[in-house]
Amino acid sequence: DSNSGHGLSSDIIYRYSRHLLLPNFGVKGQSNLLKSSILVIGAGGLGSPALLYLAACGIGRLGIVDHDVVELNNLHRQIIHAEAYIGQSKVKSAAAACRAINSTIQIEEYKEAFRTSNALEIMSKYDIVVDATDNAPSRYMINDCCVVLGKPLISGAAVGLDGQLTIYNHNGGPCYRCLFPAPPPSTACQRCSDSGVLGVGKLLPNTNISSSFYFVYGVPGVIGCLQALEALKVASDVGEPLSGRMLLFDALSAKIRIVKLRGRSLHCEACGENAEFTPQVFQNFDYEKFTQTPLSTAPMKLKL
Amino acid sequence: DSNSGHGLSSDIIYRYSRHLLLPNFGVKGQSNLLKSSILVIGAGGLGSPALLYLAACGIGRLGIVDHDVVELNNLHRQIIHAEAYIGQSKVKSAAAACRAINSTIQIEEYKEAFRTSNALEIMSKYDIVVDATDNAPSRYMINDCCVVLGKPLISGAAVGLDGQLTIYNHNGGPCYRCLFPAPPPSTACQRCSDSGVLGVGKLLPNTNISSSFYFVYGVPGVIGCLQALEALKVASDVGEPLSGRMLLFDALSAKIRIVKLRGRSLHCEACGENAEFTPQVFQNFDYEKFTQTPLSTAPMKLKL
Amino acid sequence: MKLTLEFGGGLELLCESVKTHNVDVDQTGEKKLTMKDLLSWVRTNLIKERPEMFMKGDSVRPGVLVLVNDCDWELSGQLDTTLEDKDVVVFISTLHGG
Amino acid sequence: MKLTLEFGGGLELLCESVKTHNVDVDQTGEKKLTMKDLLSWVRTNLIKERPEMFMKGDSVRPGVLVLVNDCDWELSGQLDTTLEDKDVVVFISTLHGG
Numbered sequence: 142d143s144n145s146g147h148g149l150s151s152d153i154i155y156r157y158s159r160h161l162l163l164p165n166f167g168v169k170g171q172s173n174l175l176k177s178s179i180l181v182i183g184a185g186g187l188g189s190p191a192l193l194y195l196a197a198c199g200i201g202r203l204g205i206v207d208h209d210v211v212e213l214n215n216l217h218r219q220i221i222h223a224e225a226y227i228g229q230s231k232v233k234s235a236a237a238a239c240r241a242i243n244s245t246i247q248i249e250e251y252k253e254a255f256r257t258s259n260a261l262e263i264m265s266k267y268d269i270v271v272d273a274t275d276n277a278p279s280r281y282m283i284n285d286c287c288v289v290l291g292k293p294l295i296s297g298a299a300v301g302l303d304g305q306l307t308i309y310n311h312n313g314g315p316c317y318r319c320l321f322p323a324p325p326p327s328t329a330c331q332r333c334s335d336s337g338v339l340g341v342g343k344l345l346p347n348t349n350i351s352s353s354f355y356f357v358y359g360v361p362g363v364i365g366c367l368q369a370l371e372a373l374k375v376a377s378d379v380g381e382p383l384s385g386r387m388l389l390f391d392a393l394s395a396k397i398r399i400v401k402l403r404g405r406s407l408h409c410e411a412c413g414e415n416a417e418f419t420p421q422v423f424q425n426f427d428y429e430k431f432t433q434t435p436l437s438t439a440p441m442k443l444k445l
Numbered sequence: 446d447s448n449s450g451h452g453l454s455s456d457i458i459y460r461y462s463r464h465l466l467l468p469n470f471g472v473k474g475q476s477n478l479l480k481s482s483i484l485v486i487g488a489g490g491l492g493s494p495a496l497l498y499l500a501a502c503g504i505g506r507l508g509i510v511d512h513d514v515v516e517l518n519n520l521h522r523q524i525i526h527a528e529a530y531i532g533q534s535k536v537k538s539a540a541a542a543c544r545a546i547n548s549t550i551q552i553e554e555y556k557e558a559f560r561t562s563n564a565l566e567i568m569s570k571y572d573i574v575v576d577a578t579d580n581a582p583s584r585y586m587i588n589d590c591c592v593v594l595g596k597p598l599i600s601g602a603a604v605g606l607d608g609q610l611t612i613y614n615h616n617g618g619p620c621y622r623c624l625f626p627a628p629p630p631s632t633a634c635q636r637c638s639d640s641g642v643l644g645v646g647k648l649l650p651n652t653n654i655s656s657s658f659y660f661v662y663g664v665p666g667v668i669g670c671l672q673a674l675e676a677l678k679v680a681s682d683v684g685e686p687l688s689g690r691m692l693l694f695d696a697l698s699a700k701i702r703i704v705k706l707r708g709r710s711l712h713c714e715a716c717g718e719n720a721e722f723t724p725q726v727f728q729n730f731d732y733e734k735f736t737q738t739p740l741s742t743a744p745m746k747l748k749l
Numbered sequence: 750m751k752l753t754l755e756f757g758g759g760l761e762l763l764c765e766s767v768k769t770h771n772v773d774v775d776q777t778g779e780k781k782l783t784m785k786d787l788l789s790w791v792r793t794n795l796i797k798e799r800p801e802m803f804m805k806g807d808s809v810r811p812g813v814l815v816l817v818n819d820c821d822w823e824l825s826g827q828l829d830t831t832l833e834d835k836d837v838v839v840f841i842s843t844l845h846g847g
Numbered sequence: 848m849k850l851t852l853e854f855g856g857g858l859e860l861l862c863e864s865v866k867t868h869n870v871d872v873d874q875t876g877e878k879k880l881t882m883k884d885l886l887s888w889v890r891t892n893l894i895k896e897r898p899e900m901f902m903k904g905d906s907v908r909p910g911v912l913v914l915v916n917d918c919d920w921e922l923s924g925q926l927d928t929t930l931e932d933k934d935v936v937v938f939i940s941t942l943h944g945g
């Protein structure tokens with residue numbers, strides 16, 4: 142591979158030629174991507190498309206965290222996982238898929254739950270964090286860790302017919318705790334597999350089936366794609382990232398709206414003026430107790 | 446694998462358990478999916494996510510048509526193709542990826558251009574057609590073939606910052622020719638690789654970079670996901686498919702709007718009352734001449 | 750005063766699964782209608798079950814984002830925000846799933 | 848008469864890349880403004896280049912979809928469609944890429 146002043150080999154130039162053709166992006170923008178590192182927490186419904194697009198686009202170093210194992214009943218929508226990996230870690234499976242589409246980037250595997258005990262060490266190695274998890278305590282923990290370490294957080298969520306996307310802790314914008322200082326009641330914290338914000342029993346009978354399909358995979362697919370896009374904007378330092386704004390996707394009425402959020406709160410316990418959220422405080426914080434919700438639960442069983 | 450009255454093996458039940466939990470869908474809906482067959486024409490930017498989600502969801506038989514070969518400069522956004530397939534047919538590559546995530550479905554490979562000479566024979570074997578191609582003559586040809594054979598057509602398109610999605614020739618709704626009886630001027634027919642409806646020179650300088658990213662992959666990712674969703678609605682015969690309506694995605698303003706289209710036109714040359722669009726007429730129709738645009742062109746080269 | 754109220758993120762389930770409500774809210778006297786007034790109107794007239802999933806004290810429960818004309822209500826004074834005819838108020842529950 | 852005009856699918860490039868135009872179109876006499884009138888107004892006032900990419904004869908060129916208040920103009924009478932104050936008219940070019 143020959144270099145000709147711009148620091149990119151001819152293979153790299155050919156691979157990303159569509160990027161390089163973009164004005165204001167070009168070699169500089171692609172070099173920024175290749176030099177940047179992104180940590181994706183969660184390799185499920187949101188993480189699947191996000192990881193594939195991030196690997197394809199040429200993020201230099203990609204970290205993947207998940208403690209789960211690939212199960213047959215994940216495969217109907219977690220499109221990054223191949224059958225050959227059933228019973229093996231989701232991280233190993235996702236990493237193999239990313240390497241297969243782009244061997245020129247570095248992929249780091251964390252086959253463990255993201256917890257206060259390992260969070261600081263893992264996250265400190267990355268520039269940007271993508272939250273693709275599925276429960277309330279993880280969302281608070283990831284936010285606080287980003288604040289402690291000063292990392293921008295690309296946060297996506299999908300339940301039922303609704304999707305949400307924003308960037309926290311970036312460019313003077315708010316963090317998750319600025320918006321939601323107190324945790325919601327634990328009945329509103331149910332996990333993805335429990336089918337909806339207010340419980341499966343209420344959601345489904347009132348939902349028509351075309352909506353139900355979105356529920357199964359449409360919303361995570363779309364939000365996961367857009368999470369990768371926002372991460373790319375931050376990594377390449379071009380474009381206007383979705384900071385201080387939130388994208389709300391309503392699949393039922395097929396509406397996307399972007400709303401303006403408050404700025405960073407002076408009184409925020411994590412990022413406010415008098416906040417004392419040190420690494421030490423973070424490591425001793427009990428997120429399960431705070432949200433009254435476990436970090437992981439046993440999967441639901443189906444009997445026919 | 447044991448059967449217990451509902452005709453689905455226990456492995457199948459476990460794989461699709463999230464689907465089976467949906468009311469109004471359940472075993473019947475999943476059986477419909479497993480019995481149905483979908484032909485996806487084009488395994489590029491739109492086809493990549495569409496094929497992965499269709500395979501994952503359990504469409505019984507999936508056909509893939511494409512004459513192209515995987516090239517290194519496809520990989521930055523055509524996330525279905527692994528490096529190991531560079532230089533091999535896109536169909537072979539896409540089929541391998543689909544089989545890897547779901548070996549229980551049947552996948553049929555057509556490593557050839559979709560042309561009037563083979564179109565009727567190939568398409569007649571499928572219930573539903575997904576148009577994921579990138580040029581005007583193919584869009585007219587696929588439409589006409591669907592009309593001749595009476596197949597619903599899930600049509601997606603993505604150029605620059607815009608995406609469009611609708612179902613043609615379904616439930617009394619219009620076909621592509623009902624909407625667009627005459628082809629657009631050939632200067633408006635440029636291919637995806639030529640960067641935009643009105644040519645690369647005009648589009649890019651006026652486009653900011655955050656938009657340019659959508660151009661690279663955001664729009665095809667989102668539209669491809671939604672094409673799979675609409676195909677699923679038709680295949681399972683539940684929900685309200687996007688027939689007689691069109692979804693317009695404007696990535697710049699992050700807006701999705703759904704508009705109401707005209708009904709089937711009595712005067713349509715393909716599907717109208719006095720139309721004589723027989724298989725014979727179809728096979729002799731010159732789509733390249735009609736649209737003044739070639740079915741395929743040499744890829745653009747980049748020099749730095 | 751005519752207002753459009755929208756519920757999302759699951760909150761619509763508290764009002765019979767209807768997401769959009771075009772409502773007419775009476776004002777008493779000369780005083781402008783505030784978000785505080787509106788919340789109590791919503792609780793009385795729209796919330797059909799489990800009001801504790803919508804309100805806590807005289808504000809919304811934790812985890813609910815309130816938007817007045819597509820802007821976070823923190824920017825317009827929260828409970829003291831005054832409303833105008835044809836304003837659009839959105840109540841959305843933050844999501845955790847993925 | 849106040850109208851909102853939107854251009855998409857690349858047609859915005861003919862009007863200096865501006866997608867949304869809030870315009871005020873004068874009516875002459877008592878006659879209602881029709882889409883035919885509007886097209887000629889747009890051609891004169893908004894289209895800055897290559898008018899043949901927008902119009903053909905006195906209608907839009909093939910491949911352009913026209914929507915009046917989110918409905919295909921075929922449903923309202925095409926060129927004869929009469930417009931009301933605050934109507935939204937969208938011109939969108941069909942896309943072929945993928």
Ligand SMILES: [Zn+2]
Nearest residue numbers: 316319409412
């Ligand atoms: Zn904060």
Ligand SMILES: [Zn+2]
Nearest residue numbers: 620623713716
């Ligand atoms: Zn027709």
